[in-house]
Amino acid sequence: MIAIEEKGDLLEVSVLGELALPDYRKLEQAVRRELKQLPKxxxxxxxxxxxxxxxxxAWEEIKxxxxxxxxxxxxxxxTPDQWAPWLSWVSAAFTDAEVMLFEDPRAAEAWLQERK
Structure with a gap:
């Protein structure tokens, strides 16, 4: 199951259980909706x-x-430690976004809201 909340230029996504393709497609659609309004x-x-x-x-994520x-x-x-290596590889290989891994969701939100 996937839960997606759109907050301005921020998408908050939570995954529970096994992530299956229909759920991942919901994330893709949410990203496309956001990109119609925002550059990033x-x-x-x-x-x-x-x-x-x-x-x-996994294949759809790469594409x-x-x-x-x-x-x-x-x-x-x-993320817990078990997903860190896979997520790091995917992000480094396929996107130029800044990517950080966190154990604490509040720290993650604070980092996302920081101004450069």
Whole structure:
């Protein structure tokens, strides 16, 4: 299951259980909606409740991230240690956004709201 909340230029996304393709498509649609109004999006991705993802999600993530490599300003990922290596690889390989991993969602939100 995926929950998405749109807050201005910030998308807050929480994943619970296994992330499947229909849920990932909802995230893609939310990003596209935001990009119609803004040049770049900030993303808060909370995967603390995620138990895994399907193979088709992994492939879709690579395709989507590559096609939107310049559309994210910052991505804050709230994650337990188990997802950190995979998320770091994906973000470094396919996007030029600033990406930070956090254990505390409040710290992630604060970082997203910082001005450069």
């Amino acid at each position: 999006v900030k993303l808060l991705l909370d995967v603390r409740g995620m138990t895994g993802f399907t193979l088709d999600v 989507f991230t590559r096609s939107h490599a310049h559309d994210f300003r910052r991505i804050a990922v709230v």
